[in-house]
Amino acid sequence: MRNAEVLLKPFGNIPLRHHTVLSVLNGYKTPNNKISRWLDEGVLLPLKRGMYVVSPEVSGKPVAHLLVANVLYGPSCVSLDYALWHYGLIPEAVFEVTSVTPRRSRQLDTGVGHFAYYHVPEILYPIGMQSVAATGGGYCLLATPAKALCERLLLTRQLRVHSVKSMQAFLLEDMRFDDTEAEMIALETIAFYQQSGHKTELFTQLYWAIQQWQRQS
Known part of the structure; x- marks a missing residue:
């Protein structure tokens, strides 16, 4: 040793x-x-x-799961539930490291955990992406809170939300989203998704739901 x-x-x-x-x-x-x-x-x-x-x-350093996720399969950006948990926006620990990629979806089991990659349209992939310092050294691509939330909704199948009230109910009850931290969500990022032509109504309701919480804070 x-x-x-x-x-x-x-x-x-x-x-x-x-x-x-x-x-x-x-x-x-x-x-x-x-x-x-x-x-x-x-x-x-x-x-x-x-x-x-x-x-x-x-x-002497912890495994940097964010960095590993980027390197294992790329191009990719850590997003979805793992990113939301990373920011403290959902309470339950997420043990599967979730990322988005413009390539095909893929699942990988490794000696340091399970990594899942989900396809998103190439036009949406770079929106809301940021480079951050990984634990213990190096840099990795991580979704902003707004990107992670938008992509979580984008990839949720058969999600039918037609009002601000039902959107807030989904976020609070199904995702256990912390609405007291709504200020972390950039409305301009939601607007990009809204204008992309993908699930326009869904992102419209998300925009107004987050804006309402931000005004109440």
Whole structure:
């Protein structure tokens, strides 16, 4: 373990590709065997074929799930329920890291958790996206609160909401959205979704529902 700390700790919690790990083992006759042992011992945690992250016990830093999500499948941006939970807008912990992508949807199981990617129209993908510092180092793409909320509604099937009252009921009862934090939601982002031609009525009701809460605060 001491040897692993010396060689791998400098990488922190940044996802590593196979050739990067090989580069620190250039003095070993069988570096691939060493990597296999590190995986068996939990020194390296597998993300996907040829990609790993150093165990927190070795790196001294927590796994940066936001950063891992970006690297595993891209282009992608962490959004939907995981982002809403990250901001404290919904109460229940979300253990599946959810992202949006202009590519096809995909589900990935890794040594650090489950990652889900959901397709959104390419025109909507960059709206409300921001680059933020990940825990322990590096930067990742994360949806703003408004983007995460809009995409949650966009991807909810058979959601029929035709009034401000029913929209607020859905947010409060089905999503357990914290309306006292409505100020976090940028109305101009909702307006972009509203004008995109996708679920126009739904986003219209969302716009007025959030605006009403903001005026009451």
